[in-house]
Amino acid sequence: MTAARPVFYVSDGTGITAETIGHSLLTQFTGTRFATDRIPFVDTVDKARSVAARIRAAGEAAGLRPVIVSSCVDAELIQALGESGALVLDVFAPYIAPMEQELGLKRMPQVGQAHGIVDFDTYHRRINAMNYALTHDDGMRLDYAEADLILVGVSRAGKTPTCVYLALHYGIRAANYPLTDDDLDSDRLPAKLQAYRRKLFGLTIDPERLQQIRQERRPNSRYSQLETCRREVAQAEAMFQVERIPVLSTTHASIEEIASRVLESLGINREMF
Amino acid sequence: MTAARPVFYVSDGTGITAETIGHSLLTQFTGTRFATDRIPFVDTVDKARSVAARIRAAGEAAGLRPVIVSSCVDAELIQALGESGALVLDVFAPYIAPMEQELGLKRMPQVGQAHGIVDFDTYHRRINAMNYALTHDDGMRLDYAEADLILVGVSRAGKTPTCVYLALHYGIRAANYPLTDDDLDSDRLPAKLQAYRRKLFGLTIDPERLQQIRQERRPNSRYSQLETCRREVAQAEAMFQVERIPVLSTTHASIEEIASRVLESLGINREMF
Known part of the structure; x- marks a missing residue:
């Protein structure tokens, strides 16, 4: 039996958005075994670097390139995650440019906002x-x-x-x-x-x-x-x-x-x- | 006060994935007013066409181009939604090609699977x-x-x-x-x-x-x-x-x-x- 492919849901917040979309994506690749893990509250470059090292090690142990589904908003964090050598799927990146163009304004990257502080x-x-x-x-x-x-x-x-x-x-x-x-x-x-x-x-x-x-x-x-x-x-x-x-x-x-x-x-x- | 921009979470399943990512995306555009609506269980081309007509009408009423966040897996459904004239953000499309390449296999599009039938x-x-x-x-x-x-x-x-x-x-x-x-x-x-x-x-x-x-x-x-x-x-x-x-x-x-x-x-x- 081949090893399961390591998949990490990494987020500057709870990781719920990353896990929701990541899980939906994985269900479309039936027949492949995945070992999933959620790493929430990665909100500094230092934490992202240490997470990247952990993910790199998981990939080496499995003998398979890991996948990161990231909902981190800050580009610096995403870059640091890239040091893991994993395939990084950025949950927001593909939609920001079309939304900015449509709305005629720049997004305000606010870390961990979706499921974070509430009124x-x-x-x-x-x-x-x-x-x-x-x-x-x-x-x-x-x-x-x-x-x-x-x-x-x-x-x-x-x-x-x-x-x-x-x-x-x-x-x-x-x-x-x-x-x-x-x-x-x-x-x-x-x-x-x-x-x-x-x-x-x-x-x-x-x-x-x-x-x-x-x-x-x-x-x-x-x-x-x-x-x-x-x-x-x-x-x-x-x-x-x-x-x-x-x-x-x-x-x-x-x-x-x-x-x-x-x-x-x-x-x-x-x-x- | 300007009208709120109509945003529709459209899905062949419950719409939870589309709403989760869509909501996270909208929180990054503070200062813009959105009127959101969830349209679940759109699982035939006929339903997608009638949803497209409804969305087109909502855009005309608001005087603003609507946004669709779609988690429909079937390409035909997404095409039908396009008839609305809305900006269509496809929740899965950007990730399918890199995942297929990484895993060396084609995805199996299964409609409404993520939050659907359970064992x-x-x-x-x-x-x-x-x-x-x-x-x-x-x-x-x-x-x-x-x-x-x-x-x-x-x-x-x-x-x-x-x-x-x-x-x-x-x-x-x-x-x-x-x-x-x-x-x-x-x-x-x-x-x-x-x-x-x-x-x-x-x-x-x-x-x-x-x-x-x-x-x-x-x-x-x-x-x-x-x-x-x-x-x-x-x-x-x-x-x-x-x-x-x-x-x-x-x-x-x-x-x-x-x-x-x-x-x-x-x-x-x-x-x-």
Whole structure:
């Protein structure tokens, strides 16, 4: 087996931008093994030089030229990273010139700005949304007047992680309501949700997959029997259809995709944090 | 006041990669007003054409040429987006040729792969980490044997959002322990944390900022008095110092930055979801 190609996400900030684009790029080269590492907060030439030495050594150990995906803004830092002998992919460089030309002004290179220091309002909005998601998780509180949206579905259909993701990344007040046996035995919307119809979005899931998830949580219980999962999912889907609640299957979707599709369906447009 | 320049993050998948890099790019052009919009799941030429028409209209309405930041992989889609007349910045194009040359193979364009379909193990790891964070939030459960790390600090120092972020994006089992009055009156580590010293990381915060956050939560309480905040923060910081717990101030940091710095300090290297 050949060695994995060393890939480093290097940044003057958190490295999230570099890792996001780098990861997307690597997924397009399936069949190649990569060993990835994130090196954040490289904000001086001295640090960049020492990182370059470390990357050079990793390349020598692997017997393969390393790749650096860099989101460092300062040209001096990028030059210092070049001393590693790695292939350096600069996340911003290709776009600066066309943007400067289009806007008719020079960019202001500000180190580590994208995910760095934040103003109080932004922080506050995220934290408040997060508190909202946690206090309105799993039907704990049913006062949905302030909710931006309410996810509805059977237990373990993916509601909680989606709500938390929406809160963290979009500052959205997302509540979630688990359909209980009582709710499912009727094919109508639970009375307590009727006032919030336009905020509702249904999550469903393949019963076999649901069974697998529940089995991990409460092994060999009635809750995790395939028959229970099949019945609950069928009842929930019938209700979504009768009540015309938009619905998405989470079976093969990532949390990011579920979140994106919910926002698109409900027509909510918020900038991402 | 001039109109805001329309910027569209267009993607065949969730649009997270396009928005992440686009947002980072825009932060370098301070002083320009942008109106941003995310258009995900543009995965056919027909959809791309209709998106192009919408973007052309937005540019005409604003009287400014729009900017598209595209993470569409398929060249036909990108060409269709070009019909909008916008400046199209292609998130992957500049890096494909150098990567292909370096690796000696052609990329496999797979639509919407980065944040799309996921395997069961990946989903499971994230969900389990998330459950862990929620059940070990705020000192609710003190069985830390399985924790990857434990954040320690006074109430409202930023522990919960950081734990949830670490779970969601790194699959890390992050617990958090709030320092109570009893804990703070001693300057030593609480007994229940002593077995987990190497997993501990302290969060601190400027007392004025803490007061502002607590005031929102429980207005005009003893809890939110500046004097209370000052005392608690001073006691916590003294304890971190005596016990040599690594510590970070969250006052001006984003959740992403806190998370990155915690991982760096504890030497935890995980690929990001």
